[in-house]
Every structure is written in C-alpha cells, then in structure tokens.
Amino acid sequence: MVRRHAEIAGGGFAGLVAAIALAERGWSVRVHEKGAALRAFGAGIFIWENGLRVLAAIGAYDDVLRGAHRSDFYEVRDRGRVVERQRFDATTGSRMLTMTRQTLYDAILAVARRRDIEFVVNSEAVGASPDGVLETRDGRRWRADLVVGADGVGSKVRDSLGLQKERTATTLGLIRVLAPRCKAELGPGNWDEVIDFWNLPRRSLRILYVPCNETELYLALMAPSYDEEATALPLRQDIWLPDFPELEPVITRVSSDHRYDPYETGKLTRWSAGRVAIIGDAAHAMVPSLGQGAGIAMMNALSLAIAVADARSLADALAAWEAEERPRTEYAQDCSAAVARDRVAHGGRMWTEAALRPSRVIPTGTEHLPSLIDRPR
Ligand SMILES: Cc1cc2nc3c(=O)[nH]c(=O)nc-3n(C[C@H](O)[C@H](O)[C@H](O)COP(=O)(O)OP(=O)(O)OC[C@H]3O[C@@H](n4cnc5c(N)ncnc54)[C@H](O)[C@@H]3O)c2cc1C
Structure with a gap:
C-alpha cells in the first residue's frame, strides 16, 4: 500500500500531537513551524484528565508527570475568605496537573523526535x-493526502479557505507570567494548591496562583481590557500589590517575559474542506476559564489521526470525525465563555457539574487506557 503523507502547518500542541498520531499509524509527516525554533509560548498551563489521557496515548504522560505539579484542590478566595474549594482527584473523576508550558511542550516534542x-x-x-496543497511564504507548494491547519488562533490555512464563522472577543484577558515559588516568604497557608484570588468590591482584578513544580510558579493576572493601568506592561506593581498584598514576594519577582492576551471564542462553518482539516485553536479557540483549550486541541488532533488513518474515503472520515468531536468541543467553548461572563455574579465560584464535564470526557483513542486516576505519582 502506498504510504500516505500529511503536511501540517503549526508546531504547537495540536500540530505535534497530530504529527505523532499520524506517524504512529504509518503516515509520512512534515510539520511547518513559522517560528525559528520549536518551542512553547506563554507561562504555565493546566492539563486535566481528558488531556492527560491523550498524553498517555501518545507516550508523553510519564515525562509530563515528572515535570508537573499536582494539586488536589482548586481554591477560590475573595479578600482572604475561602468561597469555593473544589477537589480534583479520584473522587471527582478528574485530576489536574499544572506545569510550565515548556514542560508540556518538551514532553510532546521528545515523542515527536523519536518518530x-x-x-x-x-x-x-x-x-x-482543498485538493491537498499547502502553500508557504517562500512560494513553495507542498502536496499531501491530508493538509492539517494547526496554525493557531490567527490561522492562515483556515482563512484561505474562508472557514471562519464567528470570532468573538470579550473584554476580559490575562497577563501570564512565571515567578519563583518563594514558599518560605509567602506566610502561613498551603502554597502547594492552586488558589484563585479575588478582590471583588474594589475592582474586577484577579490573580490565579498556580504552582508548576518545586521552583516555578505561574501567575495569571486577570483584568478587563479597558483597565489601562491593570493591563499595562511591564506589570504595574502599584496597581496589583495593594489588592493582593499576600502575594507580594512573588508579584515583585515576576519574569519580564509576559504579555496580555484577550479572551476569544472562534467557530468555523466546517472543520475541513476537501483534503484540509483544521484543528486546535485554529478551529475552536475558547476563553481559558476552564483551562481546556490545549487539552481539547490534543484530543481532536489524536481523533483526527484515528479517523483518517486507514480511511477509504477521506471526505467520509473527516465528516464523521467532526460529527463526533464538534458537539463536545462547542459545549466546552460555550461553557467556558459562560463561566467567564458569570463569575463575578457568582462571587468567584465556578466549579459546577456543568463546568467539570469537559475534563471528564474520555477522548477518542484512549478508551483502552486504564483509569489514570489511581496511578501513583
Ligand atoms: C490566557 C490563556 C490561558 C490558557 N490556559 C490554558 C490552560 O490552562 N489549559 C489549556 O488546556 N489551555 C489553555 N489555553 C489555551 C491553549 O493555550 C490553546 O488552546 C493551545 O495552545 C492551542 O494549541 P494549538 O496548537 O492549536 O495552537 P498554538 O499553541 O497557538 O500553536 C500554533 C503554532 O503554530 C505556529 N504558527 C502560527 N501561524 C503559523 C503559520 N502561518 N504557519 C506555520 N506555523 C504557524 C505558531 O508559531 C505555533 O507554534 C489558554 C489560552 C490563553 C489565551
């Protein structure tokens, strides 16, 4: 049988997982990355049970586990008072691991390098x-049985095919930074947990405190895009410190490598056109309130490879893939947007059964795996 070939645009989480999963199924694969190097962007990341199962399926789970942090609780505090404390472990059917983005990326890239x-x-x-040609800036045309657009929220592959239906920006956004843990200087408290700090009556600023490993901490500082002082870079310590004095040792030591990203949701008319499939943020960008974007990007990359691997009809396979994955992806998009919109009205609380559902999805291609929940650290 003739070996089938894929050209993938984008070497992010979605592109790498698609590349690995197709290569494992006997395809030849080429990944085009616009950047000068293969690397992660951003500070830290949450990966929930659904994403962890995909990492196990592609062989990256053990490396991720070694480099990540496990917190069994996600605590929400408003002015020092605990308003919600959600457990994530075997009893809730979902875990979360938190890590630097580079840790996650390196683990997936190491698998890709072995393929x-x-x-x-x-x-x-x-x-x-749609006839299966990827065009690159240098004027070259790369022919394939399958072209994958995994080129992120600003996808040129998607836009060249006119597939975008909606792109909705909100007034919310985050500054993402890394800082040293400084546990000894933070005062009394369990600083190994994820803690979501609010200060609701003053202004709608929030800091999500996320341990990534023993030495690195991810801080996500949320502010509305119209708040020029709170969204200013470099970080305005005079704005953030008075609202969150308990975090002073880490706020004063944040890395200078940071940026403000507004939240947005993107939906397409279709996830494919002819021999081209769109995955990850290019297909379904979502606001990050549930921390599901990368997990679902990896889920849909794996299931795409499974769907097309031995398909006689690519068109049928892509249609079946979209019919299976799109409803639960759009559920996560809509739920994430609703959580972000309604959290202030709910006093910062967010972990309803509806909000937990995406993390408990069993991704296509991971049904054979044992529950990871009871696996020792
Ligand atoms: C503030 C914020 C916090 C988030 N927190 C979480 C979280 O905790 N957990 C979670 O699961 N998700 C989170 N997400 C979402 C997550 O970051 C994305 O869903 C995920 O990165 C999508 O992966 P991707 O591979 O589709 O896109 P990307 O990660 O954007 O990767 C795209 C890749 O394609 C490359 N590229 C771009 N254009 C081209 C081109 N034209 N040609 C070739 N290459 C190109 C880029 O350089 C990049 O390497 C968050 C998002 C935001 C904005």
Whole structure:
C-alpha cells in the first residue's frame, strides 16, 4: 500500500500531537513551524484528565508527570475568605496537573523526535487548497493526502479557505507570567494548591496562583481590557500589590517575559474542506476559564489521526470525525465563555457539574487506557 503523507502547518500542541498520531499509524509527516525554533509560548498551563489521557496515548504522560505539579484542590478566595474549594482527584473523576508550558511542550516534542517526522522551521503557511496543497511564504507548494491547519488562533490555512464563522472577543484577558515559588516568604497557608484570588468590591482584578513544580510558579493576572493601568506592561506593581498584598514576594519577582492576551471564542462553518482539516485553536479557540483549550486541541488532533488513518474515503472520515468531536468541543467553548461572563455574579465560584464535564470526557483513542486516576505519582 502506498504510504500516505500529511503536511501540517503549526508546531504547537495540536500540530505535534497530530504529527505523532499520524506517524504512529504509518503516515509520512512534515510539520511547518513559522517560528525559528520549536518551542512553547506563554507561562504555565493546566492539563486535566481528558488531556492527560491523550498524553498517555501518545507516550508523553510519564515525562509530563515528572515535570508537573499536582494539586488536589482548586481554591477560590475573595479578600482572604475561602468561597469555593473544589477537589480534583479520584473522587471527582478528574485530576489536574499544572506545569510550565515548556514542560508540556518538551514532553510532546521528545515523542515527536523519536518518530519519523520532518520539521521545517521558519516555514510560514500562507494558505491551502482543498485538493491537498499547502502553500508557504517562500512560494513553495507542498502536496499531501491530508493538509492539517494547526496554525493557531490567527490561522492562515483556515482563512484561505474562508472557514471562519464567528470570532468573538470579550473584554476580559490575562497577563501570564512565571515567578519563583518563594514558599518560605509567602506566610502561613498551603502554597502547594492552586488558589484563585479575588478582590471583588474594589475592582474586577484577579490573580490565579498556580504552582508548576518545586521552583516555578505561574501567575495569571486577570483584568478587563479597558483597565489601562491593570493591563499595562511591564506589570504595574502599584496597581496589583495593594489588592493582593499576600502575594507580594512573588508579584515583585515576576519574569519580564509576559504579555496580555484577550479572551476569544472562534467557530468555523466546517472543520475541513476537501483534503484540509483544521484543528486546535485554529478551529475552536475558547476563553481559558476552564483551562481546556490545549487539552481539547490534543484530543481532536489524536481523533483526527484515528479517523483518517486507514480511511477509504477521506471526505467520509473527516465528516464523521467532526460529527463526533464538534458537539463536545462547542459545549466546552460555550461553557467556558459562560463561566467567564458569570463569575463575578457568582462571587468567584465556578466549579459546577456543568463546568467539570469537559475534563471528564474520555477522548477518542484512549478508551483502552486504564483509569489514570489511581496511578501513583
Ligand atoms: C490566557 C490563556 C490561558 C490558557 N490556559 C490554558 C490552560 O490552562 N489549559 C489549556 O488546556 N489551555 C489553555 N489555553 C489555551 C491553549 O493555550 C490553546 O488552546 C493551545 O495552545 C492551542 O494549541 P494549538 O496548537 O492549536 O495552537 P498554538 O499553541 O497557538 O500553536 C500554533 C503554532 O503554530 C505556529 N504558527 C502560527 N501561524 C503559523 C503559520 N502561518 N504557519 C506555520 N506555523 C504557524 C505558531 O508559531 C505555533 O507554534 C489558554 C489560552 C490563553 C489565551
């Protein structure tokens, strides 16, 4: 049988997982990354049970586990008072691991490097055509049985095919930074847990405190985009410190590598056109309130590879893949947007059964795995 070939635009979480899963199924794969190097962007990340199962399926789970932090609780505090304390372990059917983005990326990239995958950096996709051609900025045309647009929220592959239906920006957003843990200086408290700090009556600022490992901490500082002082970079300590004095040792030591990202949701008319499939943020960007974007991007990348691997009809396989994955993906998008919109009205609380549902999904291709929940650390 002739070996089938995929050209993938984008070497992020979705692109790498698709590349690994297709290569494992006998395809030849080339990944085009616009950047000069294969690396992660951003500070820290939550990966929940659904994403952890995908990592186990592709062989990256053990490396992630070694480099990540496990917190059994997600605590919400408003002015020092605990208003919600959600447990994430075997009893709730979902765990969360938190880690630096580079830890997650390195673990997936290490698996990809062991497969027969070709990487081309400084290779920016500018478009694709339904007959299976990816075009790059240097004028080259790369023919494939399947082209995958995994080129993120600003996807050129998607836009060249006119597939975007909605792109909704909100007035919320986050500054993401890394800082040293400084546990000894933080005063009394369990600083190994994820803690969501609110200060509701003053202004709608929030700091999500996320341990990533023994030495690194991820801080996500949320402020509305119209708040020029709170969204200013470098971080305005005079704005953030008075509201969150208990975090002074870490706020004063944040890394200078930071940026403000507004929340947005994106939906497409279809997830594919001819021989081109769109995955990850390019297909379904979502606001990050449930921390599900990368987990679902990886889920849909794995299930795409499974759907097309031995398909006689690519069109049928892509239609079946979208019919299976899209409803639960859009559920997560809509739920994430609703949580972000309603949290202030709910006093910062967010972990309803509805909000937990995406993390408990058993991803396609991971049904055979044992429950990871009871696995020792
Ligand atoms: C503030 C914030 C916090 C978040 N927190 C979480 C969280 O805790 N947990 C979680 O699961 N998700 C989270 N997400 C979502 C998560 O970051 C994304 O869903 C995830 O990164 C999507 O992966 P991707 O591979 O589709 O896209 P990306 O990670 O954006 O990767 C796209 C890749 O394609 C490359 N590229 C771009 N354009 C081109 C081109 N034209 N040609 C070639 N290459 C190109 C880029 O350089 C990049 O390497 C968060 C998002 C935000 C904004």
